Amino acid sequence: MKKQGFTTRSLNVPYSKTDPHKSLQMPLYEAVAFEFDSAEQIEANFRGEYAAHVYSRSSSPTVEYFELKLKALTQSHAVLAVSSGMAAISDTILAITKSGENIIAGHQLFGHTYALFTQTLVEFGLAVRLSKLKQPEEIEKLIDEKTRAIYFETVTNPQLEIADIEMLAQIARKHNLMLIADSTLTPPNVFRAGKWGVNIEVVSVTKHISGGTGFGGVIIDHGNFNWKLNPNFSKYTEKFGANAFIAKLRKNIYRNTGGSMAPQTAKFMIQGLDILELRVEKCYKNCLALGQFLKSHPKVKTVDYPGLKDDSGFKLTEKYFNGIPGTIMSFDLESKAACFQFMNRLKIIRRATNLNDNKSLIIHPYSTIYAEFPEEKRREAGIRDTMMRLSVGIENVEDLIADLDNALA
Numbered sequence: 001m002k003k004q005g006f007t008t009r010s011l012n013v014p015y016s017k018t019d020p021h022k023s024l025q026m027p028l029y030e031a032v033a034f035e036f037d038s039a040e041q042i043e044a045n046f047r048g049e050y051a052a053h054v055y056s057r058s059s060s061p062t063v064e065y066f067e068l069k070l071k072a073l074t075q076s077h078a079v080l081a082v083s084s085g086m087a088a089i090s091d092t093i094l095a096i097t098k099s100g101e102n103i104i105a106g107h108q109l110f111g112h113t114y115a116l117f118t119q120t121l122v123e124f125g126l127a128v129r130l131s132k133l134k135q136p137e138e139i140e141k142l143i144d145e146k147t148r149a150i151y152f153e154t155v156t157n158p159q160l161e162i163a164d165i166e167m168l169a170q171i172a173r174k175h176n177l178m179l180i181a182d183s184t185l186t187p188p189n190v191f192r193a194g195k196w197g198v199n200i201e202v203v204s205v206t207k208h209i210s211g212g213t214g215f216g217g218v219i220i221d222h223g224n225f226n227w228k229l230n231p232n233f234s235k236y237t238e239k240f241g242a243n244a245f246i247a248k249l250r251k252n253i254y255r256n257t258g259g260s261m262a263p264q265t266a267k268f269m270i271q272g273l274d275i276l277e278l279r280v281e282k283c284y285k286n287c288l289a290l291g292q293f294l295k296s297h298p299k300v301k302t303v304d305y306p307g308l309k310d311d312s313g314f315k316l317t318e319k320y321f322n323g324i325p326g327t328i329m330s331f332d333l334e335s336k337a338a339c340f341q342f343m344n345r346l347k348i349i350r351r352a353t354n355l356n357d358n359k360s361l362i363i364h365p366y367s368t369i370y371a372e373f374p375e376e377k378r379r380e381a382g383i384r385d386t387m388m389r390l391s392v393g394i395e396n397v398e399d400l401i402a403d404l405d406n407a408l409a
C-alpha cells in the first residue's frame with residue numbers, strides 16, 4: 001500500500017494498550033502512581049523485566065501516547081516528551097557531555113538557548129563554541145578531542161537563516177560527532193530530520209505542535225548514531241545498545257532532573273498533531289500572501305521570508321522543507337518609531353512574544369528579546385531597530401491583510 005499522508009497517519013496511531021471502553025480519543029490519565037498485582041511483579045518491573053508505568057514523573061499513559069504518535073510520524077527510533085523546549089535542549093546537552101567537554105553551535109540561536117549555552121552551562125564546566133554555520137572551515141577549526149556534538153537551528157529566528165544541513169551532517173560524521181537540530185520552526189510534516197543525517201532533534205512543541213495551547217518539548221532520537229563513539233555512554237551502550245541515549249535520559253538525566261510533561265499538556269499536543277498539517281498549510285498560505293502584500297507596500301523597506309521565490313533562502317527551503325520554511329517572517333519600516341506606531345495600530349495581529357500560535361503575533365525583537373544585548377551583539381546578530389518579526393497564524397487572510405494595510409496607512 002502507498003504510504004499514507006501525515007494527517008491520516010496521525011489519526012490512526014494505535015494505543016499501547018487497548019482501551020477498555022474503546023474510546024476514540026486517548027483518555028487523559030491524570031494519575032500519579034500505578035499499581036501492581038503482586039510484590040513479584042513490582043520486583044520484575046524494577047529489574048527491567050516487566051514494562052509498566054510506575055510513577056508519572058518517569059512515564060505515564062497519555063504522555064506515552066503523544067510520544068508514540070510523534071515516533072510514528074517522524075519514523076524515528078525513540079521520542080521523549082518533556083516539560084518545555086528548554087528542558088529538551090538542556091536534558092540533551094547534559095546527557096551527551098560532562099564537565100571539561102564542549103559542543104559547537106551556530107551563532108544565531110534562540111535567546112534562552114544562547115543564555116543556556118553562554119551562561120548556565122559554563123558554570124558547570126561545559127563550553128559551547130559558537131560558529132557561523134555557513135563556513136565549514138570555521139566549524140572544523142573549533143573541533144577537538146573533547147567535542148561531542150554540532151548543534152544548529154533549522155531556521156534561525158528572527159534572522160531566518162537556513163543552514164546547509166547535509167554539509168553539517170558530513171562534518172559531524174567525519175569527526176564522529178552527533179548532529180543535533182532544533183527543528184522547532186520546521187515541524188515534522190515539512191521536515192524529515194533523519195533523512196538529512198540529523199541524529200537528535202529537539203523541539204519546542206509549545207510552538208507549531210500545540211498552536212499556542214500548551215507548554216512542552218520533545219527529544220527525538222533518529223537511531224542513526226553509534227553511541228559507542230561518545231565515551232559518556234559507555235555504561236549504557238553495554239546494557240542498552242541502540243537505546244543508550246534514551247536509556248540514559250530515562251534512567252538518569254530526565255528522571256533525576258524532573259522536567260516531565262504533564263498529562264493534560266500531552267492531551268493538547270495529541271490534538272495539536274492531528275491538525276498540525278492543516279494549520280501549517282494555512283499559516284504558510286497566509287505567510288505567502290502577507291509577504292507579497294508587504295513587499296508591494298511603499299512604506300515597507302525589506303521583507304524576509306525564505307518561502308518567497310526571490311528570497312536567498314528559497315533553494316534550501318525547497319530542498320529541506322518541502323518549500324515551507326516555517327511561518328515566521330520579518331520586515332523593516334523606516335524607523336523604530338514607525339514600527340511602534342504600526343504595532344500599536346494593529347487590531348487582529350497581537351503584540352506577543354510567542355511563535356507559531358494559531359493567532360498571528362508580532363514583536364519588535366530589538367527592544368524586547370534582544371534588549372539585554374549590547375549594540376554590537378545586536379548588530380552581529382542582524383537585529384535592527386527597524387525590524388519586526390511576524391508569526392503568521394490561521395486567521396482569514398483578507399482580515400490579516402486589512403489589518404496590516406490599516407496599520408501602515
Ligand SMILES: *Cc1c(COP(=O)(O)O)cnc(C)c1O
Pocket residue numbers: 084085086087110113153157182184185204205206207215216217355
Ligand atoms: C521557543 C523556542 C525554544 C524554547 O522552547 P520553550 O518551549 O519556550 O521552552 C527553543 N528553540 C526555539 C527555536 C524556540 O522557538
